[in-house]
Amino acid sequence: MQTLDCLGKRCPQPIIELAKALKVAPIGFQITLLSDDPATEPDLSAWSRMTGNSIKVVELNKYEITKLAD
Amino acid sequence: MALPHIFEVTWPDPTKLGVDSKSAGLLLNEAKETFASHLGTRSDEITFLGEPNLGFHLGINGLLDDASNFKRLVYSNVDRMEVFAIAQANQQLKTIELSAEPNGRVDYSLCLESDVVAYQLCNRETGIVQATPPTKGSAIFVDATASGTRLKLPDNWSTALWDSTTWAGPSGLGIFAVSKRANWKSPLPHLDGRINPGPTSLPLIVASALAIDSWVADQKNLAAKIAAINQDIRQYISTNIPDADLAPLGEPHLLSASFLYVSAEQLVTKLADAGYAVDSGSACSAANMQPSHVLAALGLLTQGNIRLTIHHSTTFEDIKGFLDTLKVTVEELRGK
DSSP states (O other): OEEEEOTTOOTTHHHHHHHHHHHTSOTTOEEEEEOOOTTHHHHHHHHHHHHOOEEEEEETTEEEEEOOOO | OOHHHHHHHSOSOTTSOSHHHHHHHHHHHHHHHHHHHHHTSOGGGEEEESSTTHHHHHHHHHHHOOTTSOOEEEEETTSOHHHHHHHHHOTTSEEEEEOOOTTSOOOOTTOOTTOEEEEESBOTTTOOBOOSOOSOOSEEEEEOTTTTTSSOOOTTOSEEEEEGGGGTOOSSOEEEEEOTTSOOOOSSOOSSSOSSOOOOOHHHHHHHHHHHHHHHHHHHHHHHHHHHHHHHHHHHHHHHSSSEEEOOOOSTTEEEEEETTOOHHHHHHHHHHTTOOOBOOSGGGSTTOOOOHHHHHTTOOOTTEEEEEOOTTOOHHHHHHHHHHHHHHHHHHHHO
């Protein structure tokens, strides 16, 4: 699985880079996001609700994202 | 009374003897009467604070300071940070943090008769109103710092706190009330019955009393306009700006909106450059670099957040200009 390393990057950069990585990918595409920004966890959950994509918290600062919508 | 005149007549210490002090004392008592009538308390229940947020400490710890009775402190995850600090500071204290529903409401029905409850009338960030006050609880501290005179105290209040800025009064003045029914003990070292070591600025108190009188009179005529402006802003954002997350509607003078893929720091700066002063709950705009705990608790987006306060003087034309600027700025920041 592809990994997007956003460690050290501040909000909203991790979510912007995630959206860019998903833009050209097919439905069902999975990617791991590494981010230690304090806003990433609440914002990924809101982003998932707003965009229809799925997120899973793997461990602290590590998230698994599945593209479910364009 | 004009401001320079207020300063002229309020310099003497109202607690001293002498003609000037007596007339200053009269002004202080008149101010207490004014606040009591608008806030729904007795005038002898009112104390003024030069540091409004000190009232959280006085209001909550004063109710807990009862060694004979083991109590729990019940509060919610959308309360002000000052409440969290109090819960954290007392290691022996048993604390219960209630979680707000996604609509912002907190269920206080599980409170016990012996609980001390911190109850927020209206959330400062979203304007969300708690419609059902706790019915049980030995004592209730009411945080009215965002609602001002808009919402009534629950009948069973014990201590309450207001902030003068909510009625467009001067900043740096809190109105603190201890109910005559409350079993309240000052948590500060004290020799006499004073609630606040003081002295609190009499000019600020008098200026704020004048402000609350005129604010309440204006509010009767302007409440409908403010509600309509809030509705217009929500409607515009929902229709014209994609990927926006609006907090649920509460008291209409407050509104919180977040925009996906936008830096709040840049957004707030650009809006300020265009002449619009807005606040933000995003991490990048906060002193501690943490996202708003209120937005996170409600599952709302914390990035690209702006918090708006609609004032009595805000016009539909102001808002039209603001919304056009907001749309263009969000598009511009997303395009980068």
